[in-house]
Amino acid sequence: MKRAYIFLLSFLIFSCSNELEKITPPDIRAAEAIDDLNEKLQAPSQGWKIDYQPTPESGIFQVIIDFKENGIASINSDLTDNNGAFVQQDIPYRIDNALAIELIFETYAVFHYLFELEQSQFGAEFEFLFEGEDGDDLVFSSKSDLTSPTLIRFTPASSSDLDQFSLEESKNITSYNKFTPLVSGGVAPIQRIEIPGRNVSLFWFIDITRRTITAGFISTGTTEAEVLASADKLKLNQTTTYKYSSGKIVLSEPLTFTFMGDSYSIGSVALDDFSTSQIEICSGTLSDFPNYTGSIEGLGSVNITKSFLEFEGLKMIPQTESPYSVNVFFAFDDLTRSLIQIGLLADRFPTATGIAFNYGFDSEEEPANAMGLYLEAVDGSRLTYLREFQLISQVGNRLEISFTNDFYYSDPISGTEEEDLTAFTDLMFEGGVVYIFDFPVDDVTVFRLFNPCNSHEFFLVQ
Amino acid sequence: MKKLILYTFLITAFSSCYEKEELNVPIKQNDTEIETELDRYIEENFTKKYGMAIRYRFVDRYVNPGERVTPPSLEVVRPMLDFIENFWIDPYLEVANGRKFFEENVPAEIVLLGGVIYNGDGTVTLGTADAGAQITFTNVNEINPDDVDWRNLQLQTVYHEFAHTVHQRFKLPNAFETISPGGYTSAGSWFVLENEDAVKRGFVSPYSTSSPNEDFAETVAFYLFDNEFMPNFIEQEAGCSDQDCIDKNAGRLMIEDKLQSIAQHYEKVTGINLLELREAVQSRLE
Numbered sequence: 001m002k003r004a005y006i007f008l009l010s011f012l013i014f015s016c017s018n019e020l021e022k023i024t025p026p027d028i029r030a031a032e033a034i035d036d037l038n039e040k041l042q043a044p045s046q047g048w049k050i051d052y053q054p055t056p057e058s059g060i061f062q063v064i065i066d067f068k069e070n071g072i073a074s075i076n077s078d079l080t081d082n083n084g085a086f087v088q089q090d091i092p093y094r095i096d097n098a099l100a101i102e103l104i105f106e107t108y109a110v111f112h113y114l115f116e117l118e119q120s121q122f123g124a125e126f127e128f129l130f131e132g133e134d135g136d137d138l139v140f141s142s143k144s145d146l147t148s149p150t151l152i153r154f155t156p157a158s159s160s161d162l163d164q165f166s167l168e169e170s171k172n173i174t175s176y177n178k179f180t181p182l183v184s185g186g187v188a189p190i191q192r193i194e195i196p197g198r199n200v201s202l203f204w205f206i207d208i209t210r211r212t213i214t215a216g217f218i219s220t221g222t223t224e225a226e227v228l229a230s231a232d233k234l235k236l237n238q239t240t241t242y243k244y245s246s247g248k249i250v251l252s253e254p255l256t257f258t259f260m261g262d263s264y265s266i267g268s269v270a271l272d273d274f275s276t277s278q279i280e281i282c283s284g285t286l287s288d289f290p291n292y293t294g295s296i297e298g299l300g301s302v303n304i305t306k307s308f309l310e311f312e313g314l315k316m317i318p319q320t321e322s323p324y325s326v327n328v329f330f331a332f333d334d335l336t337r338s339l340i341q342i343g344l345l346a347d348r349f350p351t352a353t354g355i356a357f358n359y360g361f362d363s364e365e366e367p368a369n370a371m372g373l374y375l376e377a378v379d380g381s382r383l384t385y386l387r388e389f390q391l392i393s394q395v396g397n398r399l400e401i402s403f404t405n406d407f408y409y410s411d412p413i414s415g416t417e418e419e420d421l422t423a424f425t426d427l428m429f430e431g432g433v434v435y436i437f438d439f440p441v442d443d444v445t446v447f448r449l450f451n452p453c454n455s456h457e458f459f460l461v462q
Numbered sequence: 463m464k465k466l467i468l469y470t471f472l473i474t475a476f477s478s479c480y481e482k483e484e485l486n487v488p489i490k491q492n493d494t495e496i497e498t499e500l501d502r503y504i505e506e507n508f509t510k511k512y513g514m515a516i517r518y519r520f521v522d523r524y525v526n527p528g529e530r531v532t533p534p535s536l537e538v539v540r541p542m543l544d545f546i547e548n549f550w551i552d553p554y555l556e557v558a559n560g561r562k563f564f565e566e567n568v569p570a571e572i573v574l575l576g577g578v579i580y581n582g583d584g585t586v587t588l589g590t591a592d593a594g595a596q597i598t599f600t601n602v603n604e605i606n607p608d609d610v611d612w613r614n615l616q617l618q619t620v621y622h623e624f625a626h627t628v629h630q631r632f633k634l635p636n637a638f639e640t641i642s643p644g645g646y647t648s649a650g651s652w653f654v655l656e657n658e659d660a661v662k663r664g665f666v667s668p669y670s671t672s673s674p675n676e677d678f679a680e681t682v683a684f685y686l687f688d689n690e691f692m693p694n695f696i697e698q699e700a701g702c703s704d705q706d707c708i709d710k711n712a713g714r715l716m717i718e719d720k721l722q723s724i725a726q727h728y729e730k731v732t733g734i735n736l737l738e739l740r741e742a743v744q745s746r747l748e
Contacts, residue, residue, distance in 0.1 A: 071497060091536060092519055106519035108535035108576045108603060120530035120580040127522065144530070 030097040037095050037103070037130055040138060041067040041154075047074070048138070048154040049161045051243070054114055055123035055150065059211020059252070060243035062165055063110060064157050067093065077110040078165040078244055080174055081209075086110040087167060101130040102143060115144075117209060128152060166244035172274040173249070174208055175290045176306050179281065179452040183332045187437050187448070188214070192307040193269070194222045197300035198262060201227050202236075203309060204255075213251065214239040217311045218259050224309055228396045234259045235311055247271055269302065270295045282431040282453035308452070312438030313397030316447045316462070318360025324447075324460035328352040328373065331428065334455035344427060348420040351376045356386060357460050366408055369401070371425050377411065384410040385417060387425045397436040399449070401429060430454045500539060508543070508572070512551075512565060516543065517573045524573045524598065528582040534574045534602040542574055542602050549607075550620045553742035559733030567627040571596040576603040589619030597623045613747075617687035621743075625682035628732060629675055635727035639674035642716045647671040662709040664716025666695055681720050685736065686743045696721070 024032070041048070047066030053059065066074040073093040079086045092106040105111055105126045114124030128140035131151070138154040176189040188205035195202065201224075203216040215236035221227040240253040247270060254267040272295070276288035292304040328349075331339045339345040345352055354374035361368050372386035386408040392400040403425055407418055428434075431453030439446040445462040504516045517524065520533035534542065554560035578600045579587035590598045599616055606612050639646075645663030647655065655668035665671050670680035685691050695717045702708050725736040 094519065104520060107533050107539075112532040112576065115530070116532050116577050119586075120577075126520070126532070 030101075033101050034095045034097060037101055037138075038067075040133075041095075041103075042069060044156040046157040046159055046161070049157040050152060050154055052111075052114075052124075052152060053150070053241070054125070055148070057210070057212070057241070058123065059241035061110070061114065061211070062161075062243065062245070064161055065154075073105060073109075075105075075109055076162060076165070078167060078170055079110050079113070080167055080171040081113065084167075084171070086113055099129075103128045103130060103140060122210075123150070125150065164246050166247050166271075168274075169247055169249075169271045170244045172271070172290065172292065173206070173244075175276075175288075176206065177208055178290075179287070179306070179308075179455070181437060181448055181450040181457050182455070183336045183448070183457055184439075187310075187450070188212075190216065190307045190310060192224070192227075192305050192309065193296075194303040194305065195296070195299050196222055196303070200259065202266075203307060203311070210241075211243065212239055212241050213249075213255075215255050215257075218257070218264075220260065224307065224396075227309065232260060233311070265298065266296055268297065269304070271304075285453075308398065308435040308450075310397050310435075310437050313436040313447065315438070315445070316359075316397070316399075316436045316460075317394075319462065320360055320362040323361050323366075324357040324359055324462060325374070326355050326446075326459045326461050328354050330459040331355055332457050339424075344420075344424055345373075348416075348423070349373055349375060353382070355458060355460070356384060358386065367406070370408060371403075371428070372408070372421060373424070382410075384408070385413070385421050387421050389425075389429075392432070398433060399436060400433045402432060403429065427454070428456055428458055430456070500536070503540065504543070507547075512568045513570070514568050515571045517571055524575070524596075525579055529587070530580045531578070531600070532576040532603075534576040538576075538602055538605045539574060541605050542599065545605065545607055545616065546572065546599075546620070549613075549617060549743065549746055550624070553739060553746065554734075556742045557734060557738045560739065563732045563734055567624070567631065569595055569597050569623075569627075573598040574602045575600045577601055588615055589623070614687055617743075618683050621683035621686045622679045625679040626675065628682075628728065629678050632727070632731035634674055634678055635723040638678060638720065638723055638727075641719045641723065642677075642713075645671055645716075646673065646677075658706075658710065660713075661695065661717070662706075662713045664713045664720070666717060677720070678724060681717070681724055682736070685721060685724075686740050687747070689744055689747060691740075 047064050050063040050065065052061045052063050054061075062078040064076045068074060071092050071094070072090050075086075075089045075091065077086050086109065089109045091109045094104045094106050096102045096104055109126075111124060111126035114122060115126055116122075117124070123145060125142040125144045127143040129143050129149075131139040131141050133139070134153070136156055140152045140154065142150040142152070176191060180189050181187040188207040191204055191206050193202040193204065199222060200218055200220055201222055202218045205214045205216060207213070215238045217233055217235045219227040219233040220230045227233075234257070236255070236257055238255050238257070240251045240255065242249050242251050244250070248268045249271065250268045251266065254265045256263075256265045258264070271292050273293045275291050277291055278286040279289045281287045289306050291306075293301065294304065295301050328340045328345060329338050331345065333339060333343055337343060340350075340352060352373045352375050356370070356372045356374055358366055358368060358370040361370075366384070367386060367388040369391055370386035370388045372384065375383040375385065377383050387403055388406040388408070389401040389403045392402055394400070403422075405422075407421065409417070428449075428451065430451060433453070434449040434451045437448045437450060439448045439459060447460050447462070448457055449460060450457045508514045508516050516539075518534055518536075518539045525531050551564065554564040573596060575598060579590070581587060588600055590600075597620055599619060601612065601615065604612055642664030645665055647668075649672075652668045652672040655663075655671060657667065660666065660668045660671055663671060665677060665680070666684040667680050670677040684695065688694065696714055698711045698714060699707055702711055728734050728736045
């Protein structure tokens with residue numbers, strides 16, 4: 001046994017050779033790794049191309065980064081938000097070492113903008129861990145995205161990559177965002193894809209921030225009037241992500257379905273000519289509405305217009321049994337602030353508890369068609385103040401009304417209630433027209449009524 | 463015993479194979495080399511002048527794990543530095559004994575962040591400081607000194623955090639915590655109070671009810687930046703008939719006591735006249 005110990009000790013002493021002594025200290029190894037990555041990043045003459053997809057649920061943002069020797073990253077992206085602030089930026093970058101070698105974009109740029117979306121829950125990142133090389137590519141992973149780290153691949157860019165960015169198309173499509181509900185996640189803009197070759201219109205929601213498309217429904221007819229008159233409609237519920245490339249919207253997964261015996265497979269939409277037409281949204285005010293002409297492979301030419309027509313919104317119909325109503329919190333201004341917290345209701349009806357909307361209500365006391373408020377009286381009982389309206393029309397999910405000067409009060413009023421109620425109802429229906437959208441909630445039917453004239457909106461529970 | 467000696471030797475044998483390593487080697491270099499005009503400006507006007515480092519390039523140690531925030535854009539850094547100089551540093555330099563106090567107590571680091579800090583629990587942090595060593599400005603990307611809300615957020619943050627240095631170095635004024643002893647809230651519950659509730663309790667804000675130290679810092683901050691401080695927190699509302707109004711007036715008397723106590727303390731331990739400092743600040747806000 002003693003011999004064994006001596007042998008082991010001798011082995012250890014003599015094996016303590018220069019090999020171990022030559023192991024480089026950690027700080028020097030880290031510095032070498034940092035220099036090595038820096039050299040790699042600065043090597044490609046045209047920089048690096050990144051198809052940046054922050055999460056599997058979001059679309060792709062194209063980015064080209066040229067890392068300079070002076071610690072500046074020259075970043076080009078196809079994100080045209082904020083008046084094009086992220087199209088080209090020079091910002092400092094740093095390679096650091098903590099748990100691993102990290103690439104950090106040190107001041108605000110396109111990655112940070114995406115990171116901040118949805119109260120920083122969108123899933124983007126601006127700190128990346130270096131994972132290694134894969135052929136000519138460099139692979140990074142997200143540092144801050146702990147649950148499902150995104151893998152980001154840097155590919156040496158070519159001189160033509162920048163041409164694929166389609167900045168003009170990206171900017172033009174962003175203009176469809178105008179006149180869109182914003183409260184509680186909002187409603188993605190609706191585009192009507194008119195396909196004359198098949199005499200149909202396809203309606204889809206295009207989430208321009210997330211770069212996703214959700215097909216809503218397809219109908220026969222190439223105008224909204226024809227669509228509304230048509231009995232041939234197919235509800236679709238397919239969602240895919242997209243990117244802009246070479247003047248096209250390119251879908252990650254083609255939309256495929258069959259309608260009226262015809263097969264459809266839409267993998268991309270070529271965007272050709274953009275224009276705007278003047279539409280009267282508010283009485284006497286003309287607003288620009290976007291329009292694109294283009295084509296879809298296999299379907300021919302298309303026309304893409306902004307639409308408010310939503311399939312589920314068609315389901316709001318007159319209710320004879322009871323009024324539509326909602327908690328008073330759910331009336332909002334154009335900045336998504338509840339009017340009971342700041343604004344007209346807070347100032348004039350602080351004791352309001354609910355919004356009332358009689359739509360075809362069969363009542364001996366209250367008007368059949370009226371909008372107003374429920375309020376809490378001093379003794380705790382409920383008061384009802386209503387202003388009558390005349391229904392001009394409901395065409396699809398477009399509701400047009402005209403208020404009268406007839407009012408209903410459950411109890412006598414003593415102050416400026418009539419004037420205040422007039423101001424409230426006029427505000428919510430400024431211009432006379434609202435569009436009805438479905439607001440999906442389990443076990444309850446809820447509609448969102450959006451006024452494109454002043455971007456106010458309120459909700460109603462059936 | 464033999465085994466113990468052997469193990470000791472084995473450990474020594476293995477570990478002695480490595481070159482001696484320094485344990486104090488920094489793992490990252492946050493002090494970037496002076497490279498740009500902006501960095502040179504910071505070096506000359508903040509680092510050399512006051513010994514204050516300005517951090518505008520993102521390092522994750524500036525926020526706690528789980529907090530999500532972005533750095534500022536390059537374009538807003540210099541305007542923000544001008545804002546800090548104009549509204550925070552210069553008023554101190556302008557008043558008697560202010561320069562000495564400022565230079566002796568200046569925080570080592572000023573951190574600029576682009577947006578607000580989103581916390582893991584869904585709340586938002588608007589401004590932070592770390593034991594007088596670091597003051598963090600948030601929402602710098604939205605810089606607009608003419609926007610009263612934005613300006614007040616920044617001023618409240620910096621005056622509040624800088625006021626902490628006074629009680630950290632010189633303690634609170636005598637018996638400060640006895641002025642409204644029943645008004646302090648239990649841990650983590652200040653945010654359920656409304657502003658008016660705080661006033662009734664003798665505090666300038668709900669947050670000030672969280673501890674005597676925060677009460678001290680909040681009172682100083684509000685006194686300096688709020689041009690409506692006197693009508694809001696000191697002057698008695700005339701013709702009070704309801705309990706609400708009576709309670710608020712009672713609260714205002716306590717706030718007045720606190721302000722006097724704080725002003726005397728400032729004069730005594732720092733030599734700064736708080737009223738003079740308020741006037742220096744207010745003259746810039748007009």
